[in-house]
Amino acid sequence: xxxxxxxxxxxxxxxxxxxxxxxxxxxxxxxxxxxxxxxxxxxxxxxxxxxxxxxxxxxxxxxxxxxxxxxxxxxxxxxxxxxxxxxxxxxxxxxxxxxxxxxxxxxxxxxxxxxxxxxxxxxxxxxxxxxxxxxxxxxxxxxxxxxxxxxxxxxxxxxxxxxxxxxxxxxxxxxxxxxxxxxxxxxxxxxxxxxxxxxxxxxxxxxxxxxxxxxxxxxxxxxxxxxxxxxxxxxxxxxxxxxxxxxxxxxxxxxxxxxxxxxxxxxxxxxxxxxxxxxxxxxxxxxxxxxxxxxxxxxxxxxxxxxxxxxxxxxxxxxxxxxxxxxxxxxxxxxxxxxxxxxxxxxxxxxxxxxxxxxxxxxxxxxxxxxxxxxxxxxxxxxxxxxxxxxxxxxxxxxxxxxxxxxxxxxxxxxxxxxxxxxxxxxxxxxxxxxxxxxxxxxxxxxxxxxxxxxxxxxxxxxxxxxxxxxxxxxxxxxxxxxxxxxxxxxxxxxxxxxxxx
Ligand code: FES
Numbered sequence: 018x019x020x021x022x023x024x025x026x027x028x029x030x031x032x033x034x035x036x037x038x039x040x041x042x043x044x045x046x047x048x049x050x051x052x053x054x055x056x057x058x059x060x061x062x063x064x065x066x067x068x069x070x071x072x073x074x075x076x077x078x079x080x081x082x083x084x085x086x087x088x089x090x091x092x093x094x095x096x097x098x099x100x101x102x103x104x105x106x107x108x109x110x111x112x113x114x115x116x117x118x119x120x121x122x123x124x125x126x127x128x129x130x131x132x133x134x135x136x137x138x139x140x141x142x143x144x145x146x147x148x149x150x151x152x153x154x155x156x157x158x159x160x161x162x163x164x165x166x167x168x169x170x171x172x173x174x175x176x177x178x179x180x181x182x183x184x185x186x187x188x189x190x191x192x193x194x195x196x197x198x199x200x201x202x203x204x205x206x207x208x209x210x211x212x213x214x215x216x217x218x219x220x221x222x223x224x225x226x227x228x229x230x231x232x233x234x235x236x237x238x239x240x241x242x243x244x245x246x247x248x249x250x251x252x253x254x255x256x257x258x259x260x261x262x263x264x265x266x267x268x269x270x271x272x273x274x275x276x277x278x279x280x281x282x283x284x285x286x287x288x289x290x291x292x293x294x295x296x297x298x299x300x301x302x303x304x305x306x307x308x309x310x311x312x313x314x315x316x317x318x319x320x321x322x323x324x325x326x327x328x329x330x331x332x333x334x335x336x337x338x339x340x341x342x343x344x345x346x347x348x349x350x351x352x353x354x355x356x357x358x359x360x361x362x363x364x365x366x367x368x369x370x371x372x373x374x375x376x377x378x379x380x381x382x383x384x385x386x387x388x389x390x391x392x393x394x395x396x397x398x399x400x401x402x403x404x405x406x407x408x409x410x411x412x413x414x415x416x417x418x419x420x421x422x423x424x425x426x427x428x429x430x431x432x433x434x435x436x437x438x439x440x441x442x443x444x445x446x447x448x449x450x451x452x453x454x455x456x457x458x459x460x461x462x463x464x465x466x467x468x469x470x471x472x473x474x475x476x477x478x479x480x481x482x483x484x485x486x487x488x489x490x491x492x493x494x495x496x497x498x499x500x501x502x503x504x505x506x507x508x509x510x511x512x513x514x515x516x517x518x519x
Contacts, residue, residue: 048241055378257491308488
């Protein structure tokens with residue numbers, strides 16, 4: 018199993034009980050990552066009673082597998098947003114993300130959180146001449162948005178000699194310690210936090226959510242789950258992706274301070290992190306669509322090779338991957354769902370959720386408190402209109418439709434179960450039915466239905482994370498079928514395997 022550097026350097030285990038019984042509250046928050054915890058803090062500070070339900074451990078989803086980088090410029094960069102939405106919207110994006118960064122900084126100070134928060138510069142680097150024009154366009158957009166940006170000509174190794182931009186006043190922190198410690202500070206009778214409490218049902222009409230052993234009735238629901246749970250039209254506009262990360266130590270040399278992004282098509286993000294006198298490098302990248310990994314590619318190895326081109330790398334201590342959801346029109350969806358005035362969502366953060374999450378918490382908490390929010394319109398979740406997003410949306414849906422049918426209609430190779438190596442899984446024809454079969458390290462077998470419980474696509478085996486991943490909207494399931502993440506609420510159905518002989 019993979020483990021992120023944040024998971025490896027924060028306390029193990031859960032700190033809060035599972036939900037049992039029935040509770041009534043003002044707001045129920047589904048999801049205990051950075052969006053959920055910031056919403057819980059703002060709502061309780063405003064006098065609301067809150068219940069937060071986390072499916073596993075707080076921060077165990079994308080927050081604990083993120084970069085820990087806090088940058089005002091989202092990973093789409095600003096000039097494409099200006100081109101798509103105009104100068105005013107772009108300025109609001111920069112302003113709102115800047116305010117989210119200030120909120121995080123003031124939260125760290127107010128609640129005395131030991132999460133290594135520090136201000137650091139952000140660098141955007143052109144690695145060849147084809148990126149010089151986009152770099153200039155981005156420089157102009159950042160200037161217009163009022164960021165402290167300048168050209169940098171003396172980049173440190175391994176980027177010496179390259180052209181780039183430096184944006185001052187950005188930040189880095191340990192995202193998992195932030196979430197865990199803040200939860201400890203705000204937990205109270207009015208802010209009740211539950212872990213290991215996956216939600217199985219959301220009743221939007223009666224504003225009620227159910228887990229396996231409990232139920233919460235509330236005046237409002239916030240789905241702080243990275244993508245809305247259950248079916249939502251917005252899912253047709255989101256592309257689920259997986260991205261990989263490695264961290265380790267250098268044999269010689271050092272990793273420069275700050276955030277470093279390269280601009281090539283397969284971009285990489287580099288940073289360092291110091292713990293108990295040991296300085297780690299981190300490299301993140303090699304993104305691909307969820308459920309559509311290239312079986313011939315070892316993404317961790319590719320990341321390691323890239324890292325070795327940059328630094329004198331010693332041991333790789335940590336490897337992990339994380340999910341992100343890219344919106345076709347470049348902006349997240351934050352606010353009430355189209356179907357309900359009482360259910361709120363926050364999704365489409367791409368890889369910039371550490372600031373979009375707190376920003377979503379600010380917007381939704383203002384809406385629930387009945388206050389105006391000047392950024393609400395830019396990110397409104399009801400802006401989706403079929404056809405508006407143009408070719409990108411169309412392409413994503415063609416891809417989804419392709420997977421609905423291709424996986425059923427193409428005859429699969431009838432391979433023997435014995436072809437599946439220990440620790441691997443495969444969707445196979447078995448006794449006339451398609452079954453997702455997993456062979457564990459001790460040669461035990463388990464089988465589940467390969468039909469995703471969200472909307473019925475067929476899951477694919479992910480050999481790096483040992484999970485069943487759905488290529489349509491990014492639901493992911495453990496080998497035993499239980500939900501790891503994504504919009505699916507129910508596990509994959511168990512199947513019996515009647516093995517003859519060995
Ligand atoms: Fe939507 Fe699987 S995630 S069908």
